[in-house]
Amino acid sequence: MGPVEAFLAGMRVTFGHFVRAFFGGKGEVTIRYPDEMRVKPQRFHGRHVLNRYPDGMEKCIGCELCAGACPAHCIYVRGKDNPADDPVSPGERYGFVYEINLLRCIFCALCVEACPTEAITMTQLFEMSTTNREDGIYTRTELLVNPDGTPNHMFTEDPYADLGELVKADGWMRAAAPGGRAAYEGETAWTPSAGIGARPPELGQSEPVVDEDGDD
């Protein structure tokens, strides 16, 4: 193609898009955030929550594995023995101090994979802007879900807050937990959560296994 034809071809493309947009064609690939929200993938890496069992017990046992796994070193956990008369978690200990510095977090979800009890999972919440650095550090107060399983939304007063997103709070857990592995396809291998209950097993994790010699 000579330069003139190339020029004309380019001009035609842009003009075509203009005509389509001008005469009401919905060709736009952007949306009117925050009036409209994109439907995010279920395993979207939003901010973390600390989950509870359906009976209201906290899942976190204060083992600090998440803190050890975190490549950004942004989790700080201190465990403490459960009070005998009023246990906080079903285990021996519970996460007494739990802080994530979300200004450092790279949203890799390695903490989610490391957690033995599926206590920490990621949500679809992504609006985390703050006006000072202190507020970027999320503590137990912000991270722990309410007894009914709903996370603390930072902007509940905001008319644009999409509270419906909160229901999908443990989306990433399902991929990282054992039930997300191909070998466990079709089996629920994760523990139920408050507010949501036991999620059904996730299908379509892998290609169907062809068992050729029949000894598997």
Next chain:
Amino acid sequence: MDGWDFLLIVIRVVVIFVMLMITTLLLVWFERKVVADMQDRIGPSRAGPWGILQTLADGMKLFFKEQITPRKVEFGLYIAAPILATVPAFLIFMAVPFGRPFTLTLGGEPREILLQGADLNIGLLFILSMSSIAVYAVVLAGWSSGSKYPLLGGVRATAQAISYEAALGLSVIPVVMYTGSVQLSEIVEFQRANLQFLGNVIPFIPNWNLFLLAPSFVIFFIAAVAETNRAPFDLVEAEQELVGGFHTEYSGLRFALFFLAEYINMFTMSAIAVTLFMGGWSGPTWDGVLPALVSGVLPTFWFFAKVVVLLFVYVWLRATLPRLRYDQLMEFGWKRLIPGALAWLMIIGVVLAWRQFGNPWS
């Protein structure tokens, strides 16, 4: 010249000033909206209906922002540059007729009211000289900032302006030769008749220079895009390479002035192209059929309609073409545009001489 004449001049100047400001506001919005449409985006949509007040909001923001002055600047020139950019931009439009003159009786005698800042008899030369002054703004801004990116932007501006001003000047000479005038109102008047081709008058087709001098128009338009530093010739600003080029060190209102000048230049260059090649304000007015007021306003409407078409082409080019490389810019200017303009100039010269003096062998 009595008090009325003086008052009329003041009113004309104020009207043109306000008109240019409003056009700039709308033009920035128009550009952002059209480019958004071409790139499958939404564009400004928050301030006012369809985001039409977005530019006003941006302007207000720039107005109230701090104007940072870097330590190493040459202060006098640094301040002068944005003013030098804006003043010629406004002055150029003063010479462009944007509507049909009409007669009003004021102070007891009928007066002809021009819809034009001043009907200079050297209109075209005035425009060319003013558009060269605007280059100084860029060069001075780049040099006085005391910083390397603006300096590079300024150096590029010098080279680019020199190269393309030659083409710009050469491309309007055929118009002057053909119409026999450098006064813009006469050039418009010349184009109001019907098209004459090989001695025949073709009805319904206006005598726009565009038809007979099409190569001139193309060269003029390309050179005008380069003169106004618009994409794809925006090497002077080149955000990706030069961090904004000559206006890197400008902020707040001073930056806003550069921005204003760029958009006014874009508008005036289109207006000049319309005047020289597309008949200016001429167009059907249906005098006597329509009420006098409507036929009086129609020419102005035609003028702006034609300008908007050309502005659309400006925006369209910006949305389509990537920026030229520096050597491509120079090569295109010196090896294509200028020889092309010269060749066309000679052809037109020969044709016109033939028409005026007859066959050379007779």
